[in-house]
Amino acid sequence: MAPITIISRYVAVIGAGAAGLVAARELRREGHAVVVFEKENQVGGTWVYTDEVDSDPLGFDPNRVAVHSSLYSSLRTNLPRESMGFIDYPFVTRSDGSGDPRRFPGHQEVLMYLKEFARVFEVEEMVRFEVEVVKVCLVENNRWKVSSKKTSDGDIIVEEVFDAVVVCNGGRNCQPHVADIPGIDVWPGKQMHSHNYRIPEPFRDQVVVLVGNSFSAADISRDMAGVVKEVHVASKFNEDGTYEKQPGYDNMWLHSMIESAHEDGTVVFRNGRVVLVDVILHCTGYNYRFPFLETNGVVTVDDNRVGPLYKHVFPPALAPWISFVGITWKTLPFSGYELQSKWIAGVLSGRIMLPSQQEMMEDVKAFYSKLEASGKPKRYTHNIKDYQCEYNNWLAAQCGGPGFAEWRDRMMYATTKNRNLRPETYRDEWEDEHLISEAQEEFINYTS
Ligand code: FAD
Numbered sequence: 393m394a395p396i397t398i399i400s401r402y403v404a405v406i407g408a409g410a411a412g413l414v415a416a417r418e419l420r421r422e423g424h425a426v427v428v429f430e431k432e433n434q435v436g437g438t439w440v441y442t443d444e445v446d447s448d449p450l451g452f453d454p455n456r457v458a459v460h461s462s463l464y465s466s467l468r469t470n471l472p473r474e475s476m477g478f479i480d481y482p483f484v485t486r487s488d489g490s491g492d493p494r495r496f497p498g499h500q501e502v503l504m505y506l507k508e509f510a511r512v513f514e515v516e517e518m519v520r521f522e523v524e525v526v527k528v529c530l531v532e533n534n535r536w537k538v539s540s541k542k543t544s545d546g547d548i549i550v551e552e553v554f555d556a557v558v559v560c561n562g563g564r565n566c567q568p569h570v571a572d573i574p575g576i577d578v579w580p581g582k583q584m585h586s587h588n589y590r591i592p593e594p595f596r597d598q599v600v601v602l603v604g605n606s607f608s609a610a611d612i613s614r615d616m617a618g619v620v621k622e623v624h625v626a627s628k629f630n631e632d633g634t635y636e637k638q639p640g641y642d643n644m645w646l647h648s649m650i651e652s653a654h655e656d657g658t659v660v661f662r663n664g665r666v667v668l669v670d671v672i673l674h675c676t677g678y679n680y681r682f683p684f685l686e687t688n689g690v691v692t693v694d695d696n697r698v699g700p701l702y703k704h705v706f707p708p709a710l711a712p713w714i715s716f717v718g719i720t721w722k723t724l725p726f727s728g729y730e731l732q733s734k735w736i737a738g739v740l741s742g743r744i745m746l747p748s749q750q751e752m753m754e755d756v757k758a759f760y761s762k763l764e765a766s767g768k769p770k771r772y773t774h775n776i777k778d779y780q781c782e783y784n785n786w787l788a789a790q791c792g793g794p795g796f797a798e799w800r801d802r803m804m805y806a807t808t809k810n811r812n813l814r815p816e817t818y819r820d821e822w823e824d825e826h827l828i829s830e831a832q833e834e835f836i837n838y839t840s
């Protein structure tokens with residue numbers, strides 16, 4: 393067999409969060425020349441905590457002064473560090489005892505880990521800091537023009553042509569999604585999105601309703617409970633009659649969804665309860681957003697489906713010249729990003745072959761039909777919870793590397809189970825020691 397010729401491409405990576413860092417590393421390992429554009433002055437993306445918040449607390453105004461990170465001050469990871477890290481650079485505790493050694497550490501520890509990753513793999517030298525990409529559009533021969541500007545002197549636009557672009561802008565967590573509440577327009581209270589929640593103190597002695605049923609609602613309700621007068625958590629996933637005082641709290645209740653909000657400041661829940669409320673805090677997730685991307689309608693965001701994307705990464709009509717890392721959710725982010733990045737790097741160099749455009753498109757259509765037949769809403773297109781192991785193993789096989797260790801998947805499920813069993817203490821008490829041992833056995837390959 394003739395040896396494969398590895399082709400080096402000139403590749404732009406947008407963003408230096410976890411996805412952009414590992415994409416840049418994999419692209420360079422494959423022999424590509426890489427420029428990473430990062431609008432902030434440091435790597436880490438989401439994990440760079442800031443006290444600042446958006447100028448529009450709900451995130452509606454497209455011209456708002458927006459901050460990138462959604463972290464609240466008290467945030468600890470919702471995944472154990474063993475399963476959270478990159479595959480070949482485990483997120484282990486520091487041997488000198490510094491940092492936060494907890495299994496579910498605070499956010500500062502994750503940022504330190506990502507910074508170390510960037511240093512160890514010399515990623516920072518590829519990054520143009522404080523440079524925001526404002527436009528990415530197709531030019532001749534399937535190449536991409538990337539227009540960018542320094543965040544400090546916003547008027548000068550620099551244009552540069554690349555062979556390929558890898559989008560790692562954290563587009564999944566950029567645009568707050570808020571709940572639709574009948575009567576909200578006349579309700580006089582304050583509304584905000586969890587993206588703009590930092591600390592509980594501003595809510596002292598207030599009555600707060602949190603809408604949502606995922607990590608932020610669970611964490612923020614507990615963070616607030618010691619300071620606010622009352623906290624009410626409402627979710628569309630709770631049955632209509634739900635009304636439960638939360639064990640261990642004398643001022644926190646779980647409700648069914650909000651039925652309506654009223655001019656007199658009251659909020660009516662579907663369980664019939666009426667509460668006079670100061671603040672509604674939407675912990676309702678995000679919509680995808682790629683404000684710089686111009687693909688002439690080839691890639692669209694429709695009801696939170698980014699598509700069409702072959703295996704959540706390549707738009708068939710533009711593959712492999714534009715790709716996305718980090719679109720998938722309800723998964724282990726960092727290790728998944730690593731495999732997506734390896735795949736992209738190998739495809740761009742010609743070492744890994746993609747199916748034809750038509751075959752990729754058929755695969756996407758078959759995937760959409762399957763989702764529809766199973767009754768999954770379009771919004772859930774990139775939720776890979778039920779097949780993350782299969783998906784990651786498929787990526788690993790494409791890359792010709794070892795499979796995705798099953799303990800990672802099992803640890804994620806063990807954590808979910810533990811969280812349901814011990815919502816207050818799951819970060820400090822667990823029963824999956826056997827999985828930690830398996831993880832540590834694997835880590836020896838990378839840490840010794
Ligand atoms: P980001 O980290 O958002 O990075 C994107 C980068 O792109 C940013 O640095 C941004 O400045 C830059 N950028 C964006 N647009 C441009 C542009 N136009 N030009 C130049 N640069 C640009 N995951 C876990 O594994 N464990 C957890 O416990 C966990 N908790 C989370 C809690 C919250 C509140 C949120 C929001 C997410 C959490 N996640 C968690 C998921 C988290 O999003 C991922 O872990 C991961 O950090 C996302 O990485 P990313 O690189 O895709 O995006």
